Amino acid sequence: MKWAGLFLLAAALFALPIARAQQASDAPPAGNAENGKKLFMSDGCYECHGRQGQGAAQTGAARIGPPQLSFEGFQSYVRKPSNQMPPYASKALPDQDLADIYAYLKSIPMPPKGKDIPLLNK
Amino acid sequence: MARAYKSEPRNPETAKPEIDRRKFLKGAAVGAAALAAVPAAVSAEPQPVEPKRVVPPAMSPAAETEVPSITEVLIAERTGSDFMVDVIKSLGFEYVCANPGSSFRGIHESIINYGGNKSPEFITCCHEESSIAMAHGYYKIEGKPLLVLAHGTVGVQHAAMAMYNAYCDRVPVYVILGNIIDVTQRAPGVEWFHSVQDAAAMVRDFTKWDDLPISLEHFAESAMRAYRVAMTPPTLPVVLVADGTLQEDPISPDVKIRIPKLTTEMPPVGDTGSVNEVAKLLVAAENPCIIADRTARTSAGVACLVDLAEALQCAVVDQVGRMNFPTRHPLNQSDRARAAVAEADVILALDVADVYGITHTYRDQVERTSRSSMKSTAKLITISSDDLFIKANYQDFQRYNEAEIAIAADSEATLPSLTEAVKRLSTDDRKRAYQDRGVRLKAAHMQALERSKDAAAFAWDASPISTARMCMELWGQIQNEDWSLVGATTFVSKWPQRLWNFDKHYQYIGGAGGYGIGYNAPAATGAALANRKHGRLTVNIQCDGDMMFAPGILWTAAHHKIPVLHVMHNNRAYHQEVMQVQIMADRHSRGIQNCSTGTTITGPDINYAKLAESMGVYGEGPITDPKDLGPALKRAIEVVKRGEPALVDVVTQPR
Numbered sequence: 001m002k003w004a005g006l007f008l009l010a011a012a013l014f015a016l017p018i019a020r021a022q023q024a025s026d027a028p029p030a031g032n033a034e035n036g037k038k039l040f041m042s043d044g045c046y047e048c049h050g051r052q053g054q055g056a057a058q059t060g061a062a063r064i065g066p067p068q069l070s071f072e073g074f075q076s077y078v079r080k081p082s083n084q085m086p087p088y089a090s091k092a093l094p095d096q097d098l099a100d101i102y103a104y105l106k107s108i109p110m111p112p113k114g115k116d117i118p119l120l121n122k
Numbered sequence: 123m124a125r126a127y128k129s130e131p132r133n134p135e136t137a138k139p140e141i142d143r144r145k146f147l148k149g150a151a152v153g154a155a156a157l158a159a160v161p162a163a164v165s166a167e168p169q170p171v172e173p174k175r176v177v178p179p180a181m182s183p184a185a186e187t188e189v190p191s192i193t194e195v196l197i198a199e200r201t202g203s204d205f206m207v208d209v210i211k212s213l214g215f216e217y218v219c220a221n222p223g224s225s226f227r228g229i230h231e232s233i234i235n236y237g238g239n240k241s242p243e244f245i246t247c248c249h250e251e252s253s254i255a256m257a258h259g260y261y262k263i264e265g266k267p268l269l270v271l272a273h274g275t276v277g278v279q280h281a282a283m284a285m286y287n288a289y290c291d292r293v294p295v296y297v298i299l300g301n302i303i304d305v306t307q308r309a310p311g312v313e314w315f316h317s318v319q320d321a322a323a324m325v326r327d328f329t330k331w332d333d334l335p336i337s338l339e340h341f342a343e344s345a346m347r348a349y350r351v352a353m354t355p356p357t358l359p360v361v362l363v364a365d366g367t368l369q370e371d372p373i374s375p376d377v378k379i380r381i382p383k384l385t386t387e388m389p390p391v392g393d394t395g396s397v398n399e400v401a402k403l404l405v406a407a408e409n410p411c412i413i414a415d416r417t418a419r420t421s422a423g424v425a426c427l428v429d430l431a432e433a434l435q436c437a438v439v440d441q442v443g444r445m446n447f448p449t450r451h452p453l454n455q456s457d458r459a460r461a462a463v464a465e466a467d468v469i470l471a472l473d474v475a476d477v478y479g480i481t482h483t484y485r486d487q488v489e490r491t492s493r494s495s496m497k498s499t500a501k502l503i504t505i506s507s508d509d510l511f512i513k514a515n516y517q518d519f520q521r522y523n524e525a526e527i528a529i530a531a532d533s534e535a536t537l538p539s540l541t542e543a544v545k546r547l548s549t550d551d552r553k554r555a556y557q558d559r560g561v562r563l564k565a566a567h568m569q570a571l572e573r574s575k576d577a578a579a580f581a582w583d584a585s586p587i588s589t590a591r592m593c594m595e596l597w598g599q600i601q602n603e604d605w606s607l608v609g610a611t612t613f614v615s616k617w618p619q620r621l622w623n624f625d626k627h628y629q630y631i632g633g634a635g636g637y638g639i640g641y642n643a644p645a646a647t648g649a650a651l652a653n654r655k656h657g658r659l660t661v662n663i664q665c666d667g668d669m670m671f672a673p674g675i676l677w678t679a680a681h682h683k684i685p686v687l688h689v690m691h692n693n694r695a696y697h698q699e700v701m702q703v704q705i706m707a708d709r710h711s712r713g714i715q716n717c718s719t720g721t722t723i724t725g726p727d728i729n730y731a732k733l734a735e736s737m738g739v740y741g742e743g744p745i746t747d748p749k750d751l752g753p754a755l756k757r758a759i760e761v762v763k764r765g766e767p768a769l770v771d772v773v774t775q776p777r
Contacts (some may be wrong), residue, residue, distance in 0.1 A: 042714075042715045043714050043715065044700070044701075044704045044707075044714055044715075044717055046775075046776065047697065047700050047701050047704060047776055048701060048776075048777070050580075050581055050588065050775050050776065050777065051581070051584060051586065051775055052580065052581040052584050052588075053580075054577075054580035054581040054584075054588065054775075055577065055580070056589075056615050056776070056777035057577075057615035057616060057620075057777075058612060058613060058614075058615040058616070058777045059701065059777050063577065063580055065580070065581075083485065084485065084486060086487075086704065086705045086708035086709055087487075087708060087709070088708055088714075089711045091711045092707075092708065092711040092712065092714055093714075111579040111580050111581075111582055112579060113575075113576055113579065114572065114574070114575025114576040114577075114578055114579045115572070115575060117575075117578075117579055117582065119594045119595065119597075119598050120575045120578055120579065120594060120621065121575070122594075122597065122598060122601060
């Protein structure tokens, strides 16, 4: 019982900083969009996602420019993708680089709807 | 019969007396003519001919004791290759594609002179891979094979990958290889390097039939058999070896050797019992889904598939190995294929190359895993001619699929009886259910179309140009023409199928089959050759890496005035391989920035417009601003409409 109590206390103490960290990262970390654009190219993200993150049916890569996920979701998926995407561990792609890439993708404006582009309605 | 040249005897005193060669050949020719059945016309009945008695030349004591003079035959006005061309003409080949080779010099000369270079007309290719791929593309438009000639060694080695592509794509390419089998008939040096015991051996694993005829009658019979075998589903490449001696030995101008009548076989059709069982399952299903791939062998196949789909009001997913189903048809669910398969309770796969792939999802991570994307209770039915001819070595047959009913038959040929059975079994109640299903599928189709349009809008004005923008600028220029898209659309994310309106069989011909790169440019040229007489506008979306395997095909198109528009999908890399190497780098968490090493085509950037111009093809580009694309395409199309090839180099995004 004594050990169980200590365990519970340790778990609670451990959870506290995580809760604080989660609260702090509700807003994405500050990122440099200009650097993010360079990293988006040099780290090969554009290969499957396209240079503007528009996605591609042939690669199965989702549209990420602008992003459809929060930064946490984005980060989580990049580290541990559930489908065909290869994983980017923090050793290969540090958190700050990822934040810069996210900033770049957020800077990409939403396009008009397809029905508003004449060439798409011929 | 020995060849017409001979060497001097080494020791005149010990040399055996030589028979007067000219008299011998004449006598032999007369004898052959006497022995051959008549006539040469395909439809005539053979008439027996009494053989004439051959009188040997007179001998004298002088002839028996003196060294006789050696008389050389230097002129042979007709040779075996002339007869071979008679056989070739009887098979109706319009063209023969070849890079010239001495091992078939006999046939080559007979085609261009004796045969008048017409039916077939000689198409000069700069690489045997181009010859075969031209035949590959031609067949998928014209529905009949084109002839290819090649050396039996170095030629077929070059041709092999393209033959493998044709084999995987179920396309009958008719190949004649030159070879000199008799060692005493080979000149020293080159002819030995270009001779082989078994010329077809290196491609036998991916051809359907081959033969080495040893007489002209044998050649005629085997030529007919090869054509029949090639054209019976599954339609596949065949090889005949034309021995050099047989080509070049003289024959009498009066010789009559019979050419058998060509008979073709009906394609195999599914048996009535199985077809009825399939019909019952389809009629009873709540969400049947038809998957088509190489279903429509001919234009009739499209109508047959539409008939069945409309009878059932069911989902159709087109894997576009051919143009099987109209893209704007409301039952076309290709743009939501995974969902359509996942919803289905009965799946009917019609000549689908990879049934496992379309019914499973696959994950390429450290541990490779796959899982079924079908409902656990769903029933899978396959109709395919593939299992009627399957070989073991090359693994193009894909993973084993667990079909409830597997019919080994040609799906296009089986569709009419299947549709008739479905219509017969469909009660009024079932037809009402079909109607409701049709309404739902139409709504799903329209939603998928709108989603594709929205997806195409992203990066619309970007540079490099998005593949969506490139494809739609092209559509804007061709949609009111009688167009034919003859390049594979896989690497441009199938934007044409998602957004254009395909409703004719010749508007799309699928891809390489075996994914051997280097197929596209020559296949597009072969397809354009077939389209030429129909007055169609042939367009090809051409990957840069593929073009560089054998760019000489551009010269072939210019030389033979084959009108085709190449729109370069110039993403300056072998992008599949960039991604593959990157997968490895990501997995190892290292060197991601190095993945362009060995995979990109930059530094310098190739100027495809200048490449085209260097070979006599109109060229424009490189185009990097999407606003410039429409006008450039319009100018190029004007050139193509004048009957000449053109190329527009477009710098594009990867996919």
